[in-house]
Amino acid sequence: MIKILLIFLTMCGAVFSLEIKDSKVYDDYGNSIKLKEYKKIVVYNYGVVEILYKLKSQDEIVAIGNHRNSIWPEEKTKDLPLAGPISKPSVEKILSFNPDLVIFNVMGNKVDELKKIGVPSLIYSNKSLENIIGNIEVLGRLTNKKKESLKVANELEKQLNSLKNKEKLKGKALILYSTNPPSSFSKDSLPVEILELLGLNVITPSFGKKSIISSEYVLSENPDIIIGTRGVKNIDDVKKAIPLIEETKAFKNNKIYKIDSNILLRGSHRVFDEIEKVYKKLK
Structure with missing residues (x-):
């Protein structure tokens, strides 16, 4: 796997x-x-x-x-x-x-x-993909755009169902919230939901809301792919935070990517298009 x-x-x-x-x-x-x-x-x-x-x-x-x-x-x-x-x-x-x-x-x-x-x-x-759709309907009610909001919500439901029906990605994922210090997202976070939606088995350490991740922990999982986002400028950032990452398959096979998490986690309708991009990048 x-x-x-x-x-x-x-x-x-x-x-x-x-x-x-x-x-x-x-x-x-x-x-x-x-x-x-x-x-x-x-x-x-x-x-x-x-x-x-x-x-x-x-x-x-x-x-x-x-x-x-x-x-x-x-x-x-x-x-x-x-x-x-x-x-x-x-x-x-x-x-x-x-x-x-x-x-x-x-x-x-x-x-x-x-x-x-x-x-x-x-x-x-912060909540979930379904929350985003529901909140759009509420915002439509608050701005006298009920008809428009229902239309947008319906379109996003279809897009969400399409994402659910895609061929699933396979593998184990560890999501880091930060590299200073390196820490992971919690189980109930949107990034975890997104990656599980795409089929990945997301590792979420049980200690703390945003758990600090050690080099030893990362090496024990031995990832094949690394995706850095907004806070990662280059591979040196990761190396400094997690020195043992050089021993992982991801590093050795040059499987390192970046994703713009500003869009992915913003919680607007645009997140669904961004998930499509993430899927294509990881496919």
């Missing part, structure tokens, strides 16, 4: 979980807002921005969180007003846009403070 080491270094920004219940929308943290149309939204999550553009709800975006990487569609999002860092949002900055809704990233939020002054807000959290 082929063993595969996949190194995913990401900026964990988000895949999301929203639920409609009793005419309200709830997030994973118990926060809720009224289920109605919102017209002035400050967004601190890039996946949400991309989804709103896909739904043609971009006119409802009044500002987005500061960003270094491109957000689709870049030619339009690059000119959006900035609302400050997603990890340390400022209430004063938020209020300067006079929003009727604020959507925060899990990296930082001011939900409690905004609640005191009557500004609705939610936290968008």
Whole structure:
């Protein structure tokens, strides 16, 4: 059986979980807002921005969180007003846009403070591929784009089913969250779900949320393929973090690739196209 080491270094920004219940929308943290149309939204999550553009709800975006990487569609999002860092949002900055809704990233939020002054807000959290599809429908309800959101959701369901029906990849995968120190994703993370969807047997050490991975552990798995993403500039990065990686099949056979995890883990509709690319790369 082929063993595969996949190194995913990401900026964990988000895949999301929203639920409609009793005419309200709830997030994973118990926060809720009224289920109605919102017209002035400050967004601190890039996946949400991309989804709103896909739904043609971009006119409802009044500002987005500061960003270094491109957000689709870049030619339009690059000119959006900035609302400050997603990890340390400022209430004063938020209020300067006079929003009727604020959507925060899990990296930082001011939900409690905004609640005191009557500004609705939610936290968008990392979940699963099915969550992405469901959240698109919720965002459609919040921006009066129900018809459009149902259409997009239906298309993504078909794409997800197509991915499930592809010829399965075979092998063992170890996914790393970082190389400094080298650490793995948890079992319930989106990267693990994606690779298992493609047929890989993903190794997830049971110690800790993001477990540190030793050189000895990597060598014991002896991967055949290594995929580096956003945080890996070259092979030297991996060698410094995991010296024994030079003894693996992946290193010896020059089976080293890179994947743009900014798209893969952003949690927008675009992740499904990115999974197709990952599949072709590993096939």
